[in-house]
């Protein structure tokens with residue numbers, strides 16, 4: 001990639017900014033995952049600009065971006081339609097704390113695209129919107145207990161920051177995992193309200209519902225587990241979860257923060273043909289601005305609509321962010337745009353598979369074109385659940401990602417996260433990505 005140095009030796013300014021940042025920002029960062037996601041160790045890269053599929057760091061190095069602000073910049077960076085549309089809003093006032101027209105247009109677009117979205121509420125981040133969905137489910141059912149799946153991530157707030165990434169020592173028995181708080185500071189009462197189940201195991205799922213009859217307000221999952229190396233649902237598993245939730249009058253929540261509008265117009269629920277009661281969206285929804293939503297069937301959203309269940313937020317669907325959502329969703333509503341994202345990603349996935357096969361390196365590339373991850377499993381099989389990730393060759397992933405970075409390809413540094421693909425990748429940029437992958441595999445052996 002033009003302007004890129006032969007090694008990451010050319011990132012001295014990032015190192016300097018990090019030293020300076022540590023004196024004012026707690027840990028030098030604004031989000032706990034930022035260091036692990038955006039290293040190279042021992043300092044993160046400081047990005048200063050982006051255009052299309054490329055981003056540039058403060059030292060002037062350019063990268064093809066597949067971190068993509070965790071999938072948010074789905075149309076690419078500084079997309080002209082967004083830049084122009086948002087400039088108009090900036091000039092006419094960004095927020096008034098009142099109702100506004102773009103939020104209505106955006107809610108209508110979501111209703112059109114998402115099967116479960118009979119009613120919509122906006123928020124600013126995925127974590128907030130998950131919290132809103134949990135509140136709605138508890139309010140509608142009058143129950144408080146939640147069912148979640150080991151290794152699934154639903155944001156940093158107390159209610160579901162549990163068993164995201166337990167160590168083998170703390171995780172407990174496979175069939176009945178312990179509920180492990182992700183952080184000190186999460187009260188025991190909150191943890192007691194969460195039951196954890198292994199993912200993709202029909203017998204364990206049936207057993208957990210049988211052990212807690214009529215108890216769960218909601219069962220929450222990532223239908224494609226973006227935060228566990230993009231593991232895919234086993235055939236029939238989402239359907240079983242749907243059936244059990246229906247039988248138990250438990251609200252089924254799909255956390256579509258990563259999959260929403262990215263894996264096709266209607267998100268994972270359309271891709272898999274399973275309709276949840278509630279779904280949570282963020283990332284691609286805002287096209288790079290802080291915007292999130294939870295949306296669902298009338299029965300569950302009604303107590304919120306009537307004002308009985310409370311949910312608020314000064315910044316919810318400001319004209320600035322709602323306009324970003326409208327512009328982004330109008331683009332993503334065109335199947336040619338999501339089709340391009342998917343085709344680009346599939347070519348990258350195939351290139352990784354071929355490069356690994358040629359060098360007899362066991363690995364699986366899992367997910368869909370728009371979001372995927374490479375996992376270096378001992379037998380080259382995809383992961384089924386969180387415990388499978390204990391067997392991954394994480395050092396090899398780190399080395400692969402580092403080789404890619406040296407060649408100007410920027411992806412998540414954390415091996416259990418995933419690659420996100422934008423609509424902005426040109427044929428030439430795709431070819432260069434594939435070349436970098438080939439070279440990186442060659443450097444691994």
Ligand code: PLP
Nearest residue numbers: 125126127153154155255257258
């Ligand atoms: N849910 C999923 C599936 C996510 O990947 C994330 C963030 O990565 C969240 C929820 C939380 O979103 P946010 O970081 O915007 O609070």
